[in-house]
Amino acid sequence: MTEASETLKTTPLHSLHLELKGKMVPFAGYDMPVQYPLGILKEHQHTRAKAGLFDVSHMGQVRLTGEDPAAALESLVPGDIKGLARGRMRYTLFLNEQGGILDDLMVTNAGDHLFLVVNAARKDHDVAHMRERLKGKVEVELLDDLALMALQGPEAAAVLGRFIPEAATMKFMSCLPATFNGIPVIVTRSGYTGEDGYEISCDKSDAETIARALLAEEEVEAIGLGARDSLRLEAGLCLYGHDIDETTTPVEAGLEWALSKRRREEGGFPGYEIIKDQLANGAPRRRVGIQPEGRQPAREHTDICDADGRKIGEVTSGGFGPTASAPVAMGYVDRAHAAVDTPVQLMVRGKPLAGKVAAMPFVPQRYYRG
């Protein structure tokens, strides 16, 4: 373990995690806190009740500049980037020629450039992909000097509003350059917990100052990756490499909402013919919510069987939902079994556990709608 951790990268908040007695684990090549002394369950509940601060500095922050970076990026993703107003952002997907998902990401129109946030484990891939495919059209810059924090939960707006009054009323999925106690930051009203909240990007040298100021507010606790995972699972949100990957299309993954209307009609992104066909005729399998009966969790790679015991799919994320107060899971099933309330059997340690296909999210999303 000590040997492995020597090769791990650290974020600008690493020493703060250690000071807060975070339990550190390797994640996407970084030494990250999976939990703090509060524990995953209470950290999860705290975020849903008040506000949680997450270090997500391991994620890739990327700047795209050039003559028309929106038009260039649209050749790689199915989202409407050209139609994104200044200061607005959108969730989209890098696709391969088969319509498989190479990564999921957030794109913000920052005025003179596009600002992207991509997954930690995929940032090197994504940067190389864009540099190769968009060569001569855009300049791709991985912003390694930046840190990123997420402040999430129903009290997030009240807390951040004390430092940045305009933040309290900014729109969901919008972006605001601001100052936090005199420090320049870029705030977006976004996140990945299903709660209202923000992501705050700043220079890495300022990250600890901002984190300490937020943690000093009585509503705020530091939250680790464990609760981040259970929060996004309850919210029905995909984790790249688990619920979506190069073998899953956006239609199979139930991410049709990320296929913008104009792009569905015009195409011009990788895998368009396959996706167009799946939109018209359905995909062979679907990502669905799975609700096991009782309290026993069904975890990733659990086989999903029909009532007769025939395998119809596999769990891709599963665990215990502290807010749902029940086990929750998601996975892919053959289309014939994808309707809500379809009974399934989950093969947990060789024994069938009864469950059913369930609607997602498992807990209502509470984004700010102004």
Place this chain on the structure above:
Amino acid sequence: MTIKYTKDHEWVRVEGDVGTVGVSDHAQHQLGDVVFVELPEVGRQLQQGKEAAVVESVKAASDVFAPVSGEVIEANADLENDPSLVNAGAETTGWFFKLRLSNPAELDGLMDEAAYQAFVEGQA
């Protein structure tokens, strides 16, 4: 009455020929919040060192091994309704099951409390 510990962090408290089994307080700290416990059915014959139960925390599922061989005579029904008893009282109210020891000599190979504490500190 003696309490003994295994290197896999189970404990067994022996009264007569009956052993009560659970996971150590150190283990529950490592596991984190326990959300489900799968217990062996009464009458099952357990072999020392073989799978006896499963404890699921928010993080992951972990096997619990039988510290000694014997027949299960009772499972802790309270854990079904409130698995967090394992966190609240790992070595008391959060016990897993009781068994009738078939080979009490196996106890000699386990650690007493002091030896277990030293073992845990050595692992840290």
